[in-house]
Amino acid sequence: MAIPRFHDLTVSRINPEAAGAVAVTLAIPPALRETFAFDPGQFLTLRADVNGESVRRSYSICCPRSRLAQAHEVQVGIRPMDGGVFSNWAATQLKAGDTISVMPPDGRFGVRRPHALHRVGFAVGSGITPILSIMASTLEEHPESRFTLVYGNRRMASVMFNETLQDLKDRYTGRLTLIHILSRQAQEVDLLQGHIDADKVRAIVKALLPVGSMDEVFICGPEAMIDTTEATLLEAGVPQRQIHTERFTSPTLAALSPVERRAAVAAGQQKTEGGNITLTVVLDG
Numbered sequence: 001m002a003i004p005r006f007h008d009l010t011v012s013r014i015n016p017e018a019a020g021a022v023a024v025t026l027a028i029p030p031a032l033r034e035t036f037a038f039d040p041g042q043f044l045t046l047r048a049d050v051n052g053e054s055v056r057r058s059y060s061i062c063c064p065r066s067r068l069a070q071a072h073e074v075q076v077g078i079r080p081m082d083g084g085v086f087s088n089w090a091a092t093q094l095k096a097g098d099t100i101s102v103m104p105p106d107g108r109f110g111v112r113r114p115h116a117l118h119r120v121g122f123a124v125g126s127g128i129t130p131i132l133s134i135m136a137s138t139l140e141e142h143p144e145s146r147f148t149l150v151y152g153n154r155r156m157a158s159v160m161f162n163e164t165l166q167d168l169k170d171r172y173t174g175r176l177t178l179i180h181i182l183s184r185q186a187q188e189v190d191l192l193q194g195h196i197d198a199d200k201v202r203a204i205v206k207a208l209l210p211v212g213s214m215d216e217v218f219i220c221g222p223e224a225m226i227d228t229t230e231a232t233l234l235e236a237g238v239p240q241r242q243i244h245t246e247r248f249t250s251p252t253l254a255a256l257s258p259v260e261r262r263a264a265v266a267a268g269q270q271k272t273e274g275g276n277i278t279l280t281v282v283l284d285g
């Protein structure tokens with residue numbers, strides 16, 4: 001088997017998404033269509049020179065599998081991380097017509113039970129990307145299937161791919177259930193307010209997602225949310241083999257000691273909280 005290597009691809013579009021994120025569409029020339037054939041849930045590794053340094057990062061493919069065959073392109077969604085080198089460069093500097101080095105699709109997050117009738121996704125923030133690809137491909141490829149997405153964000157305005165989600169809901173009437181859990185925007189129903197934590201997962205399972213109805217579950221988001229959601233689903237009786245998780249580990253953070261990593265994550269959260277307070281004052285003023 002050939003050793004995977006980087007290929008130069010042209011950026012065909014950059015579309016702004018919520019919270020400063022961007023959807024980056026890459027054109028796949030005929031000679032590379034087989035090389036870039038992907039299973040929904042897989043990721044691409046992108047490499048670019050940022051401030052004179054070669055930096056590589058992984059980003060999950062967010063489009064349905066059919067996009068490659070029909071439009072000869074693949075798409076990733078990049079959300080800028082506070083202080084992050086590559087994500088901020090991509091969100092502000094990368095433009096249509098640029099060339100970027102990309103490794104072929106990789107990763108094992110994805111469908112394991114091809115005949116599952118009801119798939120469920122739990123996502124927070126940018127964790128939507130691989131689940132969006134799995135969801136859109138499931139609905140398109142299996143007319144008898146349905147999908148439930150539980151998606152956590154601060155407010156509706158920060159929901160990545162909200163328009164795409166609405167389009168899917170309209171196209172696959174009655175087959176896609178969207179459950180938005182918002183932490184900083186008032187919701188009419190208590191169940192939809194707050195964070196995706198153990199209590200929330202228990203309450204959602206009890207009210208909306210009977211354990212026996214979930215044929216396959218996909219979880220992607222912050223580390224703590226993944227661990228809690230998985231543990232709570234196991235405790236509720238969902239078999240381990242039916243739960244799949246994807247972690248967006250940053251190589252920069254992974255290289256730090258556990259103490260440094262905790263401090264870096266806490267500092268990032270504090271900065272974000274501060275930013276939100278300022279934003280609220282401006283909007284309310």
Ligand SMILES: Cc1cc2nc3c(=O)[nH]c(=O)nc-3n(C[C@H](O)[C@H](O)[C@H](O)COP(=O)(O)OP(=O)(O)OC[C@H]3O[C@@H](n4cnc5c(N)ncnc54)[C@H](O)[C@@H]3O)c2cc1C
Nearest residue numbers: 058059060078079083084085086087129248249250252264
């Ligand atoms: C399989 C996989 C799929 C992924 N898919 C996606 C996706 O679809 N969308 C997406 O947006 N992301 C995704 N990611 C995450 C992505 O790969 C990057 O990790 C992310 O964009 C951050 O990269 P960066 O270069 O911007 O940040 P980095 O420069 O790597 O920094 C990360 C964080 O560490 C902090 N930091 C850096 N150095 C230090 C230091 N010395 N001390 C303390 N703190 C420090 C920074 O402030 C920042 O908050 C995925 C990751 C994996 C592994």
